[in-house]
Amino acid sequence: MKFVEQRYEKGFWLMSSLTALFVIFSLMLFLYNEYERDT
Incomplete structure (x- = not known):
């Protein structure tokens, strides 16, 4: 179960x-x- 939680956390950080x-x-x-339009 801990392994699955760790994997989920990794995926969460990747998405973030x-x-x-x-x-x-x-x-x-x-x-x-915006900069290109001004010049």
Whole structure:
């Protein structure tokens, strides 16, 4: 049971980091587009 819990925790952290990366990437793209439009 502990092994399964550990695996679930790993998957949870993987999903969290992937979501965070996606959010940061989207934010960077948004800021880049705003910057490009201003110049």
